[in-house]
Amino acid sequence: MSVTNYFLPQSLDEALRLVSEHEDALLVMGGGTVTMPLINEGISAPEQVLGLRRAGLDYIRQEGGGLVLGATTTLSQILDEAPIPMLREAARNTAAWAVRNMGTVGGNFFVPPPAGDLATALLALDAELKLVSRDGDHRVPVSRFYTGFMTNVLEDDELLAEIWVPMPEGQTAFIKYGRKEANTPAVVTVATHIVNQNGQVTKARLALNAVGPHPFRARKAEAVLEGSALGADTIEAAAKAAAEECQPSTDAIASEWYRRKMVKVFVGRALNQLAGEEG
Ligand SMILES: Cc1cc2nc3c(=O)[nH]c(=O)nc-3n(C[C@H](O)[C@H](O)[C@H](O)COP(=O)(O)OP(=O)(O)OC[C@H]3O[C@@H](n4cnc5c(N)ncnc54)[C@H](O)[C@@H]3O)c2cc1C
CATH class of the missing domain: 3.30.43.10 (Uridine Diphospho-n-acetylenolpyruvylglucosamine Reductase, domain 2)
Incomplete structure (x- = not known):
């Protein structure tokens, strides 16, 4: 056919x-x-x-304390124009320029891991997806969008129209670790967003990809971080928790064993980066 x-x-x-x-x-x-x-x-x-490329969904605008990304905004537009550094960093780490010039932020929510780098950053930023049908629209947090490997809550009569991203307070870090420096699938992608008040983490988001069926929040690791100071012991405990709760599989890029090891290493690096900035 x-x-x-x-x-x-x-x-x-x-x-x-x-x-x-x-x-x-x-x-x-x-x-x-x-x-x-x-x-x-x-x-x-x-x-x-x-x-969808002529449907008028390619825009980036600031609205109501956040950023609105039309679903067909390309990864190159995000790299050039998004006022949130972690989004630019995630776009820079996605594919190479030819794919970034065509590939869209909306499409990044429907690709199988290890793809989904930008979606992982948006998950860490508490972004919400606006799903629309002829009957109306509703917003779904990225954390509730995925239901399994290549499955999600989008209905057959719906489209993803736009993504709303609250402007982040505090600090963010994004690390994609692959076998090559650039244009490479992830062994693990780590996106983290931490808010500190009076030396204590009051909000922690730790999103991982390529180590589970879809981008997900490492909630046990987040619980380790929240309420603690971002010191060496806390970072070690959070990285260990993330390695324990991820669900990697073996493929042509890396083994399950190696991916789990790298979760601990790169969650530790992302958190140490934030702790270093703080100091
Ligand atoms: C060589 C190469 C390298 C890549 N490297 C990376 C990488 O490093 N990291 C990474 O994250 N990704 C990578 N990708 C995957 C991909 O290109 C990007 O993730 C891109 O964001 C996909 O967007 P698209 O618009 O081209 O998707 P499309 O191919 O147009 O669509 C993909 C899926 O999304 C659905 N879809 C798209 N938009 C909507 C919408 N608005 N509403 C409902 N459904 C929709 C489609 O039905 C389809 O199922 C790579 C791809 C290639 C070819």
């Missing part, structure tokens, strides 16, 4: 009408960096494709 219809709606309303008419018979495409190679190689054979 080959693609018989390629829809290029000029607005979100038009896109939603097409999605409601065709539901799961329609392949939704953001930048196509993942979907197009699968179609070209015959691995995926959709009859109907809907491209």
Whole structure:
């Protein structure tokens, strides 16, 4: 079977009408960096494709104490324009410029690990996803979006329209560790966001990727951090907790054993980086 219809709606309303008419018979495409190679190689054979790039969802704006990212904002736009350093760092660490020029922030929520670097940063920042259908819209925290490997709460008649990111207080760190310096899949990605008050961590977010079925928060490690000073013992205990609660698997990039070891190392490095900044 080959693609018989390629829809290029000029607005979100038009896109939603097409999605409601065709539901799961329609392949939704953001930048196509993942979907197009699968179609070209015959691995995926959709009859109907809907491209979102003309639907008016490519914007970055500041609103209500946060940042709004349209779902088809490219990774290059984020690298050039996002006023949150961790988002720029995550985009810089995602693929190479050719993919970043096409790939979208929305698409990054639907790709299998080890991809999902930007989604991991957005998880650490408590971002929320605006899911829309013809019946209305609702916001879902990134922490409640994923339900398993390549599964999530998006319904067949919905699209991801935009992402709302509260402007972070405190400190953030993002480290992606791969086999090469750049343009490489993650062995582990660590995104952390810490708020300190009077020498105590009052809020800790520690998001990990490539060591589980989707980007996730290492909640036991966060619990170790909250209420403690960000000292060597706390960092060691949090890194150990993160290594214990992750669920890595073995693949062509790294073994389960190695990934777990690297979680401890790189969670420790990210937290030490923040502790160093504080001092
Ligand atoms: C060579 C290469 C290297 C890569 N390296 C990395 C990397 O280092 N890190 C990383 O995180 N990723 C990486 N990726 C994965 C990918 O390119 C990016 O994650 C990108 O953000 C995907 O966005 P896209 O718009 O191109 O997705 P598409 O291919 O257009 O779509 C991917 C999936 O998302 C769904 N989708 C897209 N937008 C929406 C929407 N608005 N609403 C509902 N569903 C939607 C599509 O239906 C599809 O299932 C790489 C890809 C390639 C080809």
